[in-house]
Amino acid sequence: MTTDDTYDEVFEWDVPDTFNFSADVVDRWADDPDRLALITVDEAGDERRYTYAEIARAASRLANLLADHGLRQGDRVIVMLPRIAEWQIAMVAATRMGAVPIPCITMLTASDLAYRVEHSDATAVICPSDDCAKFDGLDALTVRVAVGDAPDGWTSFAAADECSSEFEPATVAAEDPAILYYTSGSTGSPKGVTHPSRSLWAWANSAVHWLGLSPDERIWCTADTGWSKAGTSILFGPWSQGASVLFYDGPFVPAERFRLLERFEITCFCAAATELRRLILEDASGIDLSKLRSTVSAGESVNPEIIDRWREISGTTVLDGYGQTETLMTVTNRPGRPVKPGSMGRPLPGVDVAVRHVHDSGTETADASGSGELLIKLPNPQVMLGYWNDPDRTASTTITVGDADWFATGDNVEIDDDGYVFYTGRADDIINSAGYRIGPQEVENALIQHRAVQECAVVGVPDPERGELVKAWVVLNDGYVGDDDLVDELQAHAKATTAPYKYPRAISFADELPKTVTGKLRRNVLRAQG
Structure with missing residues (x-):
C-alpha cells in the first residue's frame, strides 16, 4: 500500500465549530500585504491585480x-x-x-x-x-x-x-x-x-488533493460565476491555500486561451471537457506552457482521446473529477497517481463511497465495488445542508443501508477492485433496450472518437419492439455534412468501438444540444423530441 493510500485511511475531518471564510481565510492571508489573490483581465487584455x-x-x-x-x-x-x-x-x-x-x-x-x-x-x-x-x-x-x-x-x-x-x-x-x-x-x-459554513471549510479538501494548490500556485478555472464549480476552483478552494486566481472576462477563443495560459504563467488549468475538446484542435506550437503543472476537468466525462492529445500539447495529464452541486468534488484523479482511461478517479480523503445494490429479496447493500447508484457515506462535511424549503426532497437523498446513512447521488457508476470510479449515467438515464441495460455515456464515448463529431448526446426513446431504442443527437465539426452516409459511418464506428448492441439505431444531427444554464445536458428535452 502506498503512503498516499495510508494517509487516506487515517484521514479524519476536524470540522471547526464556527467558520467565517472572510475572517478565517482572507484575513489570514491578508497579513502578508503583498500576497497576490486575484488577476482580472478583459477581452481587450487590460489587467488589474488585487x-x-x-x-x-x-x-x-x-x-x-x-x-x-x-x-x-x-x-x-x-x-x-x-x-x-x-x-x-x-x-x-x-x-x-x-x-x-x-x-x-x-x-x-x-x-x-x-x-x-x-x-x-x-x-x-x-x-x-x-x-x-x-x-x-x-x-x-x-x-x-x-x-x-x-x-x-x-x-x-x-x-x-x-x-x-x-x-x-x-x-x-x-x-x-x-x-x-x-x-x-x-x-x-x-x-x-x-x-x-462547514462546506466552505471542507472544500479546501479538493484544492489540496485534486488541484494540488499551494501559496505559490496560480489557477485559472473557466467556470461561470453562477456555477458551484466557481466556488471550489475560483474562490473558496484556491484562496484557502493562499493561491492566486486568474479571472478572464471575455469570449471563448481557443487561441486566446493558450495566450493567456502563457502570459499569466498558469500552473493549474481547470476547464470542462467541451472546452478541452475545442482546444486540442488548436495549433499551440510556439506557446510556452512550461509553467503548467496540472490540468483538471469536471462536469462531464473526459474522453481518452482528449487526455492523449492534451498531454501532447501541454505535457500534463487531464485529471478528471466528479462532484455535484450537493457535494462538490468527491471523486477525483489526483496528482502523481495512476490514471485509468475513462475513470473519474478515486474518492478524496475523508470521502467513503459505495454502490447501491438491490437484491432479488428486496434487501439493499452498500458494496465497495460493482455497478449501481453511487452512495456517499454520512456524515460528511462536504454534503449539503439540504434543499431550501424542501424537507421532503432533502429527506429523499438520504438512505439507510445496514447501520450507516448514505447520501444517494442519483448517478450510476461502476467501481472496480482498485477503487476507481467510472461514470455510467444518471440513475434515470439508463436505457433498457431488448433486455440490455445501456449507459448513454458508453455510447457517447464511442461516438465522440469519430473525427466528424464535435459533441453528442444519447438517450433512450420509446420503441414498440425493443422497449427503448438508443438514439444519438450529434453536433458535427466544420466540414462535415449530416447525411445518410455519415449516419451509416457513425453507426459502424460505434459498433467497432464499443459492444455492438450499444450502437445508436437512430441518429439526428443538431446545431447544438439542449443544456441547463450551468452547462449540463438536458436529456429530458431530447427524450421529449423522440
Missing part, C-alpha cells in the same frame, strides 16, 4: 454599505456578476456578514430571477447596471446594489469606497447556511442547494 489585503478591505467596505441599507446575518442576497473582481468582493463581503449569497450567471432571465428571489425570500441583489431591469417588480429586494451607473432606487457599488474598511465578522456556526446554489433537475423547478 492582493488579499486589498480584497479584505474592499469586502469590509461593501459589508458596511450593505449593512447600512439593512442587510443582516442570515439574509439571502443575489450575486449576479460576470467575471470581474466585484464578484469576489461581493462574495467575501456576504460571508463576512454571515449573509447567504446566491451566485447567479448573468444569462438568467427576469423570470429565472423572480423564481429564485421568491423561492429563497432574498432581500438583496448585487448586479451590473445593465441587468438592473431584470429585477423590476421584485419588491422584496429592499437592498439593490449596481456595479456601474445606478438607476433610481439602486445604490452604486462604488459607494462602498466611502465606507469604513473595518467590519466585525459574524460568528457563523458550522451548520448555519452559508451559500445557496440553484441547480436544474431533469424535471420540475430548480432546486435550492443549501450549504452550511
Whole structure:
C-alpha cells in the first residue's frame, strides 16, 4: 500500500465549530500585504491585480454599505456578476456578514430571477447596471446594489469606497447556511442547494488533493460565476491555500486561451471537457506552457482521446473529477497517481463511497465495488445542508443501508477492485433496450472518437419492439455534412468501438444540444423530441 493510500485511511475531518471564510481565510492571508489573490483581465487584455489585503478591505467596505441599507446575518442576497473582481468582493463581503449569497450567471432571465428571489425570500441583489431591469417588480429586494451607473432606487457599488474598511465578522456556526446554489433537475423547478459554513471549510479538501494548490500556485478555472464549480476552483478552494486566481472576462477563443495560459504563467488549468475538446484542435506550437503543472476537468466525462492529445500539447495529464452541486468534488484523479482511461478517479480523503445494490429479496447493500447508484457515506462535511424549503426532497437523498446513512447521488457508476470510479449515467438515464441495460455515456464515448463529431448526446426513446431504442443527437465539426452516409459511418464506428448492441439505431444531427444554464445536458428535452 502506498503512503498516499495510508494517509487516506487515517484521514479524519476536524470540522471547526464556527467558520467565517472572510475572517478565517482572507484575513489570514491578508497579513502578508503583498500576497497576490486575484488577476482580472478583459477581452481587450487590460489587467488589474488585487492582493488579499486589498480584497479584505474592499469586502469590509461593501459589508458596511450593505449593512447600512439593512442587510443582516442570515439574509439571502443575489450575486449576479460576470467575471470581474466585484464578484469576489461581493462574495467575501456576504460571508463576512454571515449573509447567504446566491451566485447567479448573468444569462438568467427576469423570470429565472423572480423564481429564485421568491423561492429563497432574498432581500438583496448585487448586479451590473445593465441587468438592473431584470429585477423590476421584485419588491422584496429592499437592498439593490449596481456595479456601474445606478438607476433610481439602486445604490452604486462604488459607494462602498466611502465606507469604513473595518467590519466585525459574524460568528457563523458550522451548520448555519452559508451559500445557496440553484441547480436544474431533469424535471420540475430548480432546486435550492443549501450549504452550511462547514462546506466552505471542507472544500479546501479538493484544492489540496485534486488541484494540488499551494501559496505559490496560480489557477485559472473557466467556470461561470453562477456555477458551484466557481466556488471550489475560483474562490473558496484556491484562496484557502493562499493561491492566486486568474479571472478572464471575455469570449471563448481557443487561441486566446493558450495566450493567456502563457502570459499569466498558469500552473493549474481547470476547464470542462467541451472546452478541452475545442482546444486540442488548436495549433499551440510556439506557446510556452512550461509553467503548467496540472490540468483538471469536471462536469462531464473526459474522453481518452482528449487526455492523449492534451498531454501532447501541454505535457500534463487531464485529471478528471466528479462532484455535484450537493457535494462538490468527491471523486477525483489526483496528482502523481495512476490514471485509468475513462475513470473519474478515486474518492478524496475523508470521502467513503459505495454502490447501491438491490437484491432479488428486496434487501439493499452498500458494496465497495460493482455497478449501481453511487452512495456517499454520512456524515460528511462536504454534503449539503439540504434543499431550501424542501424537507421532503432533502429527506429523499438520504438512505439507510445496514447501520450507516448514505447520501444517494442519483448517478450510476461502476467501481472496480482498485477503487476507481467510472461514470455510467444518471440513475434515470439508463436505457433498457431488448433486455440490455445501456449507459448513454458508453455510447457517447464511442461516438465522440469519430473525427466528424464535435459533441453528442444519447438517450433512450420509446420503441414498440425493443422497449427503448438508443438514439444519438450529434453536433458535427466544420466540414462535415449530416447525411445518410455519415449516419451509416457513425453507426459502424460505434459498433467497432464499443459492444455492438450499444450502437445508436437512430441518429439526428443538431446545431447544438439542449443544456441547463450551468452547462449540463438536458436529456429530458431530447427524450421529449423522440
